[in-house]
Amino acid sequence: MADTTDRALLVSEAWWATPISARYMAQLCKHFAHKIAVTLNERDGRMVFAFGTCDAIAEETGLRLRASAPGEDELHQLEDVIIRHLQRFAFRDLTEEAAAAIPWVRH
Structure with missing residues (x-):
């Protein structure tokens, strides 16, 4: 069986200015936690979907x-x-308009 961890992943990053980033990060992670693998602490969280992974960092x-x-x-x-x-x-x-305007920058 092939090891998929060696496959190159595409990566993108988005930034949303908000003074309550930790609250929104926690809401996102907790929402998905009953469906997918999620890790969460006070400063960051990770959501692992079947089609990709999203890291959320509360700055x-x-x-x-x-x-x-x-x-x-x-x-x-x-x-x-x-x-x-x-x-x-x-x-x-x-x-909705502001959310749609948040740019995802490819790395």
Whole structure:
């Protein structure tokens, strides 16, 4: 069986300025925890989906999201799932239009 850990992953990163990044990070992780593998502490969390992984890092001035997936379609799916859920939890602070405008930068 092939070892998939050696496959190159596509990586993208998004940043959203918010003073309550830890709260939104925790909401994202806890929401998905009943469906997928999630690790969470006060400063960061990891969500492992079948199609990719998202690391969420609560920084003092905002929330950093780092997505990684084996292909372009999977990476786009992961970015979309994370941003849509973030917008649902942060609807008072993040409109749908603003959420859609958060850029994902490829690395």
